[in-house]
Amino acid sequence: MRTGHRATTLPGAIALRVAPRLPAELGDGIASKILITGTNGKTTTAALLAAILKQFGRSLAHNRGGANLPSGITTALIEAVTRKPACEAAVLEVDEAAFAAVCSTLRPHLALVTNFFRDQLDRYGEPSTTVALVRRGLQALPEASIAVLNADDPLVASLGPVMGLRAVWFGFEPSGPVATTPDDSPSDVTRCPCCQAPLHYHHRFYAHLGWYVCPSCGFGRPVPQVSVQRAPTGSQQSLRLRVTTPRGAALVHVPSRGLHNAYNAAAALAAAYTCSIPLHQAASAVSNEEPEFGRMRWTAAYGRRLCVGLVKNPVGLGQVMQIVVEDPSPDKAVVLFLADRAADGRDVSWIWDADLSMVTAAQGSFRRIVVSGQRALEMGLRLKYGGVETDRISVQRDLLQAIGLATRSVPPGAPIYLLPTYSALLALQSILARVPRGEAVGPWRTSASRF
Amino acid sequence: MAHEREPLLIAHLYPDLLNTYGDRANVLALVQRAAWRGIPTRTLTATVDDPFPREAEIVCIGGGEDGSQVVVSADLVRHRDTLQELVAEGLPLLAVCGGYQLLGTEYVTGSGRSIRGIGLVEARTVWESRRSVGNVTLCCNALPIGTIVGFENHGGRTYLSPGAQPLGRVLHGKGNNGRDRSEGIIQNHCIGTYLHGLLPKNPQLADWLLLVALRRRDGPQVTLQTLDDRLEWAAHRAAMRA
Numbered sequence: 001m002r003t004g005h006r007a008t009t010l011p012g013a014i015a016l017r018v019a020p021r022l023p024a025e026l027g028d029g030i031a032s033k034i035l036i037t038g039t040n041g042k043t044t045t046a047a048l049l050a051a052i053l054k055q056f057g058r059s060l061a062h063n064r065g066g067a068n069l070p071s072g073i074t075t076a077l078i079e080a081v082t083r084k085p086a087c088e089a090a091v092l093e094v095d096e097a098a099f100a101a102v103c104s105t106l107r108p109h110l111a112l113v114t115n116f117f118r119d120q121l122d123r124y125g126e127p128s129t130t131v132a133l134v135r136r137g138l139q140a141l142p143e144a145s146i147a148v149l150n151a152d153d154p155l156v157a158s159l160g161p162v163m164g165l166r167a168v169w170f171g172f173e174p175s176g177p178v179a180t181t182p183d184d185s186p187s188d189v190t191r192c193p194c195c196q197a198p199l200h201y202h203h204r205f206y207a208h209l210g211w212y213v214c215p216s217c218g219f220g221r222p223v224p225q226v227s228v229q230r231a232p233t234g235s236q237q238s239l240r241l242r243v244t245t246p247r248g249a250a251l252v253h254v255p256s257r258g259l260h261n262a263y264n265a266a267a268a269l270a271a272a273y274t275c276s277i278p279l280h281q282a283a284s285a286v287s288n289e290e291p292e293f294g295r296m297r298w299t300a301a302y303g304r305r306l307c308v309g310l311v312k313n314p315v316g317l318g319q320v321m322q323i324v325v326e327d328p329s330p331d332k333a334v335v336l337f338l339a340d341r342a343a344d345g346r347d348v349s350w351i352w353d354a355d356l357s358m359v360t361a362a363q364g365s366f367r368r369i370v371v372s373g374q375r376a377l378e379m380g381l382r383l384k385y386g387g388v389e390t391d392r393i394s395v396q397r398d399l400l401q402a403i404g405l406a407t408r409s410v411p412p413g414a415p416i417y418l419l420p421t422y423s424a425l426l427a428l429q430s431i432l433a434r435v436p437r438g439e440a441v442g443p444w445r446t447s448a449s450r451f
Numbered sequence: 452m453a454h455e456r457e458p459l460l461i462a463h464l465y466p467d468l469l470n471t472y473g474d475r476a477n478v479l480a481l482v483q484r485a486a487w488r489g490i491p492t493r494t495l496t497a498t499v500d501d502p503f504p505r506e507a508e509i510v511c512i513g514g515g516e517d518g519s520q521v522v523v524s525a526d527l528v529r530h531r532d533t534l535q536e537l538v539a540e541g542l543p544l545l546a547v548c549g550g551y552q553l554l555g556t557e558y559v560t561g562s563g564r565s566i567r568g569i570g571l572v573e574a575r576t577v578w579e580s581r582r583s584v585g586n587v588t589l590c591c592n593a594l595p596i597g598t599i600v601g602f603e604n605h606g607g608r609t610y611l612s613p614g615a616q617p618l619g620r621v622l623h624g625k626g627n628n629g630r631d632r633s634e635g636i637i638q639n640h641c642i643g644t645y646l647h648g649l650l651p652k653n654p655q656l657a658d659w660l661l662l663v664a665l666r667r668r669d670g671p672q673v674t675l676q677t678l679d680d681r682l683e684w685a686a687h688r689a690a691m692r693a
């Protein structure tokens with residue numbers, strides 16, 4: 001179980017002990033239930049969809065902040081049904097391993113699957129195991145339910161032929177000269193999920209997401225009803241998307257960066273389309289929604305700008321580092337925090353599968369690169385063997401000291417990127433609530449050990 | 452030392468299939484540790500249906516998902532004789548996890564089905580439902596290189612034939628089967644092991660592989676220049692405490 005957020009899981013954990021039927025009974029009273037699962041983007045997609053539904057004044061059950069196991073879900077349901085006005089809808093992110101059980105308990109009206117990447121292999125097992133778990137959940141859905149699925153992920157697409165399930169697909173269109181992924185960059189999927197023949201890609205957007213077809217058995221990308229294209233944007237901090245549905249098209253502004261966030265917005269808009277929400281209304285809610293804490297949201301500390309982004313698997317780390325490297329500031333610093341507690345995944349070898357070539361190429365643009373956490377040295381090695389010069393890498397195991405080191409390395413107003421694994425993300429939330437936002441002398445004293 | 456002539460050829464087998472557990476790290480470590488000494492390398496890759504890269508001077512195989520392993524096992528049979536011949540001639544080979552299991556004589560699946568391995572090493576693997584997962588430290592008694600650290604995550608339990616030499620004795624963790632405290636296997640210069648994230652934080656093992664390859668090619672007088680490995684050893688010690 002994920003540790004550290006007792007307030008968001010404890011009431012549910014107790015309730016499940018004394019009344020295991022409680023979530024089902026609470027769920028029965030909720031008119032519309034939406035479950036969101038998949039490896040990356042659950043939290044952000046759920047937040048966007050909640051924002052869309054709240055526009056209509058709907059009272060929602062929503063498990064914020066990644067409390068996505070049955071205890072956290074039950075807590076969110078208890079809170080929502082005891083509130084006035086009574087809860088009308090539920091938007092719940094669900095851990096992949098818990099998805100099947102939650103599906104049969106709550107009997108959702110809509111189930112959304114974002115993507116499958118390798119993630120914490122010691123917890124989830126191999127990606128194909130996770131796909132099988134989610135398939136079992138979809139098979140348990142009531143007949144009238146609809147699945148909203150990512151057409152660009154062949155592993156998600158392999159869920160399509162689940163018996164009798166209605167699916168709404170979303171996916172990307174290549175836009176002009178897209179920066180496509182080099183063919184040799186690491187990918188979790190190179191073979192057809194149906195027949196194991198090599199998959200052929202017409203376009204690869206990132207990792208194994210793209211336009212693919214199996215020349216051997218004919219398995220290919222389903223044609224999406226909700227199709228999204230990146231539109232040019234003048235801003236460094238946002239995305240513009242052209243969204244096309246059978247009921248019309250719209251330009252959508254997304255106040256965050258990175259293709260993975262474009263997918264999150266596409267997923268939320270596809271779910272909104274499935275719920276018959278007018279596209280322009282869904283689009284305006286998405287435009288106004290700032291990222292959740294830990295999903296590349298900006299904050300301030302000690303007079304510096306701080307951007308906190310959770311990293312937990314190779315693809316996510318590569319996506320986040322791409323955003324960091326594209327920041328044109330000449331004064332930026334980055335803190336990579338790697339821990340191996342149960343919540344982080346005990347195995348840290350995944351960092352070797354992340355594509356970090358962009359960091360190597362841009363290493364001169366950092367004022368400081370700090371590695372932190374119990375396994376800071378492993379992250380240091382990852383950078384060293386990736387080609388980052390060792391005298392650019394500072395090691396500071398303690399998180400607060402690492403933030404201090406980064407802060408002292410950059411001038412006031414400069415950006416610092418903090419990229420922690422899960423356990424440190426929870427610690428950061430309370431640390432950042434305590435530290436002064438304006439310029440001040442920090443509590444730190446030590447300097448980093450250098451290699 | 453004059454290594455400038457020809458790049459050292461490092462073969463990475465099935466990089467598209469046995470790629471789930473960060474074992475790319477091993478190829479990266481060999482390439483970089485050679486490069487830092489001014490020794491050029493070239494990485495060759497070969498996957499299903501490709502010819503075997505016979506000119507390879509070091510071979511690396513990683514671990515992958517069960518489905519991928521079945522595909523690789525069917526293909527690897529084509530290379531059995533070549534591999535046996537090359538390993539007998541002293542080719543250094545490193546196989547991790549799934550790759551290690553496939554080099555053995557037999558793999559017994561969860562349903563009791565027996566899959567014949569290529570028999571390159573004297574090891575037999577039987578699937579068990581409870582996975583061995585966690586950090587491992589072993590004392591390498593096969594080579595004079597002290598401790599080896601890494602992360603294991605496997606369902607198979609591997610048993611070595613009598614007389615086969617394990618890579619090391621488990622100080623912390625499960626290793627081959629969680630029963631006899633053995634981990635991995637070493638046969639001539641061919642190493643099988645369950646440990647992921649291996650060579651970067653075990654620089655002595657990386658250098659052993661490089662040295663074997665270079666001496667095989669350039670003669671026994673070859674030595675390796677010492678590198679600044681403080682970060683590597685600090686990471687090694689951090690993994691021992693983990």
Ligand SMILES: [Zn+2]
Pocket residue numbers: 192193194195196197214215216217218219
């Ligand atoms: Zn196929």
